[in-house]
Amino acid sequence: MKPSVPPCSLGSLKMAELAVLNCRQLVTLAGSRRPRTGREMRDLAIVPDGAMLIRDGRILDVGPRAEIERLLTPAAQVVDAGGRIVLPGFVDAHTHPVFAGTRADEFELRAEGATYAEIAAQGGGIRSTVRRTRQTTEADLLTAARRYRQWFLRGGTTTVEAKSGYGLSLEAELKILHVIRQLAADGGLRYVPTFLGAHEVPDEYQGRTDAYADLVIHEMLPRIAAEGLAEYCDVFCEPNVFPVDKARLILRAAQSLGLGVRLHADQFSPDVGALLAAELHAATADHLEATGPAGLSALKAANVQPVLLPASVYNLGSTRYPDARRMIELGLAVVLATDFNPGSSPTASIPMVLSLASTQMKMTPAEGIAAVTINAAYSLGRGGQIGSLEPGKLADFVIHDCEDYRELPYFFGRDPARAVYIGGNCAILNI
């Protein structure tokens, strides 16, 4: 055994064999090969004083320290977790990470009493970010997105779903998806690309939603599918943005091209979005702040995963959080995500989301952690590769400076990740 190395050495360490030792709690999330529901969400399969063996970027073995130490070869490099907790990297299943500028000006207006809807109706909101993003070069968008990538990593996130949606023309949507492709090629954080051409009706199509939906269906989607630029298609389904009939047409077109489907559903208006997600057997229905019993039952019957975004509720100053307890009682495989974007949710912090989930939606810390690891991984079609620390999976793990996993939501406003490993490589060190 080589002498123990610090928790993380900066840069890419392509180590053939890695042993992670001295974990006060190794929070594995091991279990059946499907998303967790009901009481299962409270079982994190924690190994006290646990250890983990990694070879060529994949997990070889997980167990009590003494057991793993017996398996070590002299070639193994040791990562000493220092008596801290180790978790799978967080999987953030709903983000909008490529955009130009900020909307700090609108944040100030909202602090003075304006509402998100009023600002959007006056041409601000998503459309103001679209104007700026169109004028920004691919290189500058990439620079901004790489800065935000550090924020995700510092929060302990190792995979993000990344939506386009601030271009809203063929050229500008391609530009954003090319940025996402480059971010993925960089290594480090993993990206799962989603095409969100139907995020809003752009300025030049105001009053002509049908014509814009035609553009999305007949020009954008075929080109994006042909270039393999997205795995999923998403639509902002709201009566005054893309009403359910338009959303259905766009998402059916995406499915016929082989894309999976996720939806912004019932953020402000009740039920139709959830019902459409169920009808289409979407992978996820996201937001669901306004969803009632009919919508929830439909999601359950169609096996659609809810993605809850409490940071956007909080940041918009609302108190209408989605009914997470009801969803868990119904047996829905709940996911939590940041919704990182420049308007409704400018945070990349999963620990912040975990705090809101416990304080505002009464999810237990364990339920929250299941929702941002194994359940989020399944919602992205990656439950077999990431989301838990089990033999055969990719070695995406994080050492958090905590003694107990419940401290993650308890000490709020702090990102305690100390070392972040992706595929066995060290991605970031926070001292």
Ligand code: NIG
């Ligand atoms: O998920 N509601 C639509 N999309 C985003 C907000 C995007 C923005 O405000 O720029 C959301 O909340």
Ligand code: FE
């Ligand atoms: Fe969103």
